[in-house]
Amino acid sequence: MSxxxxxxxxxxxxxxxxxMAVANITPDSFxxxxxxxxxxxxxxxxxxxxxxxxxxxxxxxGQSTRPGSARVGVQEELSRVLPAIEEVRWLDxxxxxxxxTYYADVARRALETGADGVNxxxxxxxDPELLPLVAESGxxxxxxxxxxxxxxxxxxxxxxxxxxxxxxFFEERLAALEELGVQREAVVxxxxxxxxxxxxxxxxxxxxxxxxxxxxxxxxYGISRKGFIGTLxxxxxAARRLAGTLGLTWELLSQGVMLHRVxxxxxxxxxxxxxxxxxxxx
Numbered sequence: 001m002s003x004x005x006x007x008x009x010x011x012x013x014x015x016x017x018x019x020m021a022v023a024n025i026t027p028d029s030f031x032x033x034x035x036x037x038x039x040x041x042x043x044x045x046x047x048x049x050x051x052x053x054x055x056x057x058x059x060x061x062g063q064s065t066r067p068g069s070a071r072v073g074v075q076e077e078l079s080r081v082l083p084a085i086e087e088v089r090w091l092d093x094x095x096x097x098x099x100x101t102y103y104a105d106v107a108r109r110a111l112e113t114g115a116d117g118v119n120x121x122x123x124x125x126x127d128p129e130l131l132p133l134v135a136e137s138g139x140x141x142x143x144x145x146x147x148x149x150x151x152x153x154x155x156x157x158x159x160x161x162x163x164x165x166x167x168x169f170f171e172e173r174l175a176a177l178e179e180l181g182v183q184r185e186a187v188v189x190x191x192x193x194x195x196x197x198x199x200x201x202x203x204x205x206x207x208x209x210x211x212x213x214x215x216x217x218x219x220x221y222g223i224s225r226k227g228f229i230g231t232l233x234x235x236x237x238a239a240r241r242l243a244g245t246l247g248l249t250w251e252l253l254s255q256g257v258m259l260h261r262v263x264x265x266x267x268x269x270x271x272x273x274x275x276x277x278x279x280x281x282x
Contacts, residue, residue, distance in 0.1 A: 003015050003218065004185065004218070005140060005185070005186070005187075005188050005218055005259075006140060006183070006185045006186050007057075007096045007098070007116035007117040007139060007140030007186070008116045008117070008137070008138055008139050008140065009116075010094075010096045010116050010140075012056060012057065012096060012259075014188075014218040014258045014259060015258065016258060016276070017253055017258050017260070017272035017275065017276065018056040018057070018258055018259050018260070019054075019055045019056050019057075019260060019262055019265060019268055019269060019272070020055075020056065020057050020058070020059050020098070020220065020222075020259060020260065020261040020262070021050050021051075021055040021057070021058050021059065021262065021265050022059055022061075022224065022261060022262060022263050023036050023046075023047065023050065023058055023059065023060045023061070023084065023088075024036060024061050024064070025043075025060065025061065025062050025080040025081060025084050026061065026062065026063060026064050026080065036084065040083070040087075043083070043084060043087055044087055044091070047084070047087055047088055047091060048091055050265055051088075051091055051092055051095065053265040053266045053269050054265075054269055055095070055265055056095075056096070057095060057096040057097065057098060057116075057117075058088055058095060058096075058097050058098070059097075059098045059099075059100050059119050059261060060081050060084050060085060060088070060097060060098070060099055060100065060110075060115070061081070061099070061100030061101070061119075062076070062077035062078070062079075062080035062081040062099075062100075062101065062106070063076075063077050063080075063101075064150075065100075065121055065150045065195075071150075074103050074105045074106055077101060077103065077106050078105075078106055078109055081099055081101070081106065081110060082109060082110065082113050085097060085099070085110055085113045085114050085115055086113060086114065088114075089113075089114040096116045096117065096140070097114060097115045097116050097117070098115065098116065098117040098118060098119040098140065098142065099111075099115045099117075099118055099119065100119040100121070101118065101119075101120070102120050102121060102122035102124075102126040102127055102130065103126075103127055103130070104127045104129035104130040104133050105129075107120075107130060107133055107134075108133055108137075111133075111137055111139055115139070116139060116140055117139050117140025117141060117142065117186075118130070118133075118134060118139060118140070118141055118142065119142040119144070119190075120141065120142060120143070120144060121144050121146050121150075121192070121195060122144075122146065123143055123144060123145065123146070123169075123173050124173070124176070124177075131176065131177060131180055131182070132180060134177075134180075134182055134186075135177070135180040135181045135182045138183070138186065139186065140186050140187075140188075141177070141182065141186055141187050141188075142187075142188055142190050142220060143170065143173055143174070143177070143187055143188070143189055143190065144189075144190040144191075144192045144195070145166045145169050145170065145190070145191055145192040145195065146192045146195040146196050147159075147192075147195065147196025147197070148196050150195075154196065157196040157197060157198055157201070159201055162197065162200075162201035162204045162205065163204045163205060163208040163211060163212075166191050166192075166205060166212070167211065167212060167215065170189055170212070170215055171215070174187070174215070174217075184216075184217065187217055188217060188218045188219065188220045188259060189212060189215060189217050189218070189219050189220065190219070190220045190221070190222060190261075191205040191212060191219070191221070193205060193206075193221060193222060193223050193226060193228070194222075194223075194226040194227060194228060197228075199228050199231050199232075202226075202228040203228075206221075206223075206248065206251070206252065209221070209252060209255040209256065209257050210255055210256070213255075213256060213257075218258065218259055219256075219257045219258075219259065220257075220259040220260070220261060221252055221257050221259070221260055221261070222260075222261035222262075223245060223248055223249065223252075223260075224245050224260075224261065224262045224263045224264065225238045225239075225241040225242065225245055225263055225264075226241075226245075229241045229244040229245060229248070232244065242264055242267060245262075245264070246264075246267060246268070246271050249262075249268065249271060250271060250275055253272070253275050254275075254279075
């Protein structure tokens with residue numbers, strides 16, 4: 001089993017808890033506090049505040065993928081993410097950066113500008129040029145499961161067995177990546193919590209992390225402040241879902257899920273430090 005993630009010339013050991021910090025250079029992402037200003041001084045302040053809490057990598061996105069969101073074009077997405085990549089690189093020339101995109105043209109320019117990996121919600125199904133680019137560049141890759149597209153994914157999603165179907169999807173996509181020459185060490189798996197999933201489906205994927213780990217690659221979970229936490233807690237405002245997020249993050253850590261895509265860096269870092277101290281004492 002691979003316990004590390006290679007992003008070009010950078011390596012993340014996945015035997016310890018790791019934070020992927022969300023930086024949305026968007027006006028419409030579902031959690032308002034995750035939106036990063038485009039004005040240079042404000043953007044620098046936001047990114048610097050994020051980095052000072054000890055993140056392990058930064059995930060920069062230039063369009064919302066919340067349920068029902070409409071796509072933005074390649075040029076608009078580039079205008080949002082490229083200055084942010086340059087800013088992070090100026091603030092920290094070593095931290096790994098992923099670009100959250102399914103466009104090959106955006107990924108290519110992002111990698112040229114200083115990104116190290118691609119976080120692709122589409123698993124290469126929305127742009128046929130993306131996976132060959134990943135193979136050619138040797139960058140890191142987040143392989144995520146999504147049913148449908150952001151515009152349609154929550155319109156009556158259905159599975160007979162969500163966990164089994166997500167696992168089969170990963171197996172098929174991993175075979176496609178291998179055929180293109182993508183190294184397994186470059187890939188982590190994201191089951192796509194909230195991306196074309198009902199409450200029961202999300203819970204099955206949370207309970208079934210051990211089974212997905214049997215595929216032999218690190219798992220990345222993005223549960224931060226998502227709608228299913230609101231359903232469970234009765235908190236429909238994403239701003240009031242931090243406690244639920246942290247509780248389930250602890251549970252996932254206890255199942256061996258070490259990579260977490262989060263909005264709340266300082267709070268998650270504290271949780272991970274406490275979890276590590278608690279488990280080391282047993």
